Structures are given as structure tokens and as C-alpha cells.
Amino acid sequence: MHTLTALNKILGIIGGGQLGMMLTEAAKQMPEHISEVIVLDPNVNCPAAKAGAKQIVGNFSDKNAIVELSLQSDIITYEIESGDADALMSIKEPITINPSPEILRIVQDKYLQKKFLDENKIPVTDFVPISSEPDLEQKILQFGYPAMLKLRRGAYDGRGNYKIEVPGQIAQGYSRFGSNPVFLEKHVDFLCEISVIGARSTKGEIAVYSPVENIHEENILRMSIAPARITKRVSEQAEQIARKVMNAFQGSGVFGIEMFVTHDERVLVNEIAPRVHNSGHHTLQSSATSQFEQHLRAILGLKLGKTDLLHYAVMSNILGPKDLKG
Structure with a gap:
């Protein structure tokens, strides 16, 4: 770990895929706060590395690789939930990990995740x-x-x-x-699927983006529509639930909170991603602050950016052939 000023951190990211790449690009726009980005990813010359991050080649669950990442970083975050939560829990201060390894441990087990939400009176099926x-x-x-x-x-x-x-x-x-x-x-007979991208800083400040409507094909996100085509009542309900989720977890960073909207306008949480989320890509061009900049602001304890939707947006997820890697 390098001893730097509080405003000049080396950022470690578990995962160097497209989300890690976009986090790297956002970090490079904040040189006064982040001096370097290091990613842990099993694929040599991963997307984040191509964007300028230093790379440690290793599996997300490789304890030795995670320790190596911690030795080179001041603060650690992740773009994928496959990291070894126990290994992350073993990392001691002054290195900080946001969102916390305890949050990662809960969301990695979808039953524990549902149980946690239910115990905190957050609506689930x-x-x-x-x-x-x-x-x-x-x-x-x-x-x-x-x-x-x-x-x-x-x-x-x-x-x-x-x-x-x-x-x-x-x-x-x-x-x-x-x-x-x-x-x-x-089983939930839902009207539509939505998600709310929200952020909670290390100081407890919360900001949420307008709900996004998600359209899936073969269980893969194909399109996100911002704002979601839902009533004001449902939108307010979804944003309120998102705030409650983030306060329950007491985590720092961006959270992608996926929800079902039922035919009688109830909102049920489906699952939580404690990281930047595919349904938030539109914020790069449609919002006052991108989810990637917002995530970095949150984990660094900076004031969160504005979440205003500057114009309507549609994000289309273009995928290559199923057997293509890279």
C-alpha cells in the first residue's frame, strides 16, 4: 500500500471488463483524487488495461491475487460479484473496501440476500x-x-x-x-422490470437516478429506457425502496437495484448488484453525473454529483456471438 494524501488514492478494482474499463476512464478524469488504477482480471490485456489501468492477471477468487491487489492499492472496489469475500474481509485498515466485503458476502448468496431484504422490511416476493x-x-x-x-x-x-x-x-x-x-x-406476474441506480457515500449521503425500464431477451438485458414508462406513484415508490435498500446495507458506492412492477402497481425488489450496473450505462450521456463518476465519488467520500436526467435515453446492449470471448 502506498502512503498518499487523502485526496490522491491508488484505486484497485476487482474485475477489468467493460464496467472496470468505464470506471478506469472515469478515474482518469479525477487525477486530483485518483493517481492510478490497478485491476485484477484473469484475461490478459483486459478492457480496463486497454483503457490505461495497470493489471494483475489472476482469478477474481484467487486469495493471493487479491492480497497482491491490496498491497498495491489504497482503496478497493469491484465491478463483479465473483470476488472472494473472505479474502477481502481479511484485508485490514488503512486499506478501505467499498462496498464492504460483508455486503458482497450477502449478495453472493441470493437466498441470504432475499432474507436480508425481508428482515429489513423491503418488499420481495x-x-x-x-x-x-x-x-x-x-x-x-x-x-x-x-x-x-x-x-x-x-x-x-x-x-x-x-x-x-x-x-x-x-x-x-x-x-x-x-x-x-x-x-x-x-412466481411474480409482473407488468415490467425496472431498476434504480443509486449511490451512497462513505458519509451517508444518498443520491438516486430516475428508474429505468429494462427489457430482457433470453434473460439478458437487451434494452434500457430512461425514464421508465411507469406512473409517478410507482417511480416514487421505487426510489424510496432504493434509498431504504442502501441504508439497510450501510454500504458505500453505486448499487443497481432490480425490481418488478406488478399489475396493481406494487414494487418488489428482485435482486441487488452492489456495483455499477449495465442498466446505468445511459448515464454516461443522459445524466448530469455518470454512474461511474458517482461510484468513485461515493467510495472516496466526496460530495455526490447531481442525478438529473438531462434528456430521455435508450440504451441497446449489443452482444457478440455466444461462443465469442474477449
């Missing part, structure tokens, strides 16, 4: 842990059909979800995940 196939057969009766069987850990972009529509799919659904821990959720 009904859910229960599942210990066996017979347990699933009994508990699904609480919710009826369809119901969602989900992996607790390692799921993303819909991978790790199985919709059970009839009793005959129970065995297939349970065996699909092998011995991996799962939980069951009541």
Missing part, C-alpha cells in the same frame, strides 16, 4: 429454502404453480433459474442443479 426434492414437493404447495427454483450462488443472466409450471417438473428442476443449494420463490 415470497421465498423459502429448499433442502431436498421431497422438501421442494411440500413447499411448492405454499406458492402454487408456476414457481421459480433458483440457485443460491453463482447464478447470473437467468442462468441458475428454473420455472416449475407443473408437478411433473419438480424432479427435473431439482436434479438440474445437482447438489448445489437452492431456494424457491413465488
